[in-house]
Amino acid sequence: NAGVMQNPRHLVRRRGQEARLRCSPMKGHSHVYWYRQLPEEGLKFMVYLQKENIIDESGMPKERFSAEFPKEGPSILRIQQVVRGDSAAYFCASSPLSGVYNEQFFGPGTRLTVL
Amino acid sequence: DAKTTQPPSMDCAEGRAANLPCNHSTISGNEYVYWYRQIHSQGPQYIIHGLKNNETNEMASLIITEDRKSSTLILPHATLRDTAVYYCIVRVAYDAGNMLTFGGGTRLMVKP
Numbered sequence: 001n002a003g004v005m006q007n008p009r010h011l012v013r014r015r016g017q018e019a020r021l022r023c024s025p026m027k028g029h030s031h032v033y034w035y036r037q038l039p040e041e042g043l044k045f046m047v048y049l050q051k052e053n054i055i056d057e058s059g060m061p062k063e064r065f066s067a068e069f070p071k072e073g074p075s076i077l078r079i080q081q082v083v084r085g086d087s088a089a090y091f092c093a094s095s096p097l098s099g100v101y102n103e104q105f106f107g108p109g110t111r112l113t114v115l
Numbered sequence: 116d117a118k119t120t121q122p123p124s125m126d127c128a129e130g131r132a133a134n135l136p137c138n139h140s141t142i143s144g145n146e147y148v149y150w151y152r153q154i155h156s157q158g159p160q161y162i163i164h165g166l167k168n169n170e171t172n173e174m175a176s177l178i179i180t181e182d183r184k185s186s187t188l189i190l191p192h193a194t195l196r197d198t199a200v201y202y203c204i205v206r207v208a209y210d211a212g213n214m215l216t217f218g219g220g221t222r223l224m225v226k227p
Contacts, residue, residue: 033214045214091158104215106158
């Protein structure tokens with residue numbers, strides 16, 4: 001059973017460009033979470049999605065950031081008009097629809113560098 | 116979620132037990148104690164969780180005090196590969212929508 005997959009693993013963008021980060025949850029998992037880790041800081045929750053629904057986006061910046069989890073395909077975290085402060089590691093986690101403890105399983109992350 | 120307090124760093128000799136403490140004095144009755152670790156900027160890895168009884172799995176043991184205000188994660192025979200930041204998190208277990216709130220964690224350095 002493959003784990004959570006994220007791509008690309010490294011992404012370099014210039015200021016003002018768009019960044020698209022992809023996350024494929026573990027097989028059978030229908031809950032996806034995105035976290036951001038700024039350099040030398042802890043992980044911060046951004047958004048929680050189920051298929052075709054955003055459940056909790058309380059950690060998402062109000063502008064330039066959006067997320068989706070379509071019926072088919074991976075979850076996408078999109079950052080428009082990137083700025084240097086967006087440089088960070090972005091981690092995706094998934095958990096199953098049902099399950100007693102709903103622990104979250106993390107992917108390897110995408111490291112975004114904004115020049 | 117209740118907040119947790121962990122020492123920022125600890126050292127441990129290779130082959131010895133690593134005991135990582137965590138205080139969670141405001142934990143609620145329906146909140147579990149979870150432990151994750153992050154090895155060198157990889158994605159966090161789930162280790163173990165518990166409610167009030169001690170728990171053990173292939174990775175570690177979790178000892179929770181009777182009043183549930185603190186706990187200790189035990190790595191019985193630490194190896195160099197256990198060098199990581201260890202996060203103690205309290206959360207409601209049965210709620211899939213409950214995000215993980217990471218604090219500063221404990222940076223464990225296992226030395227030869």
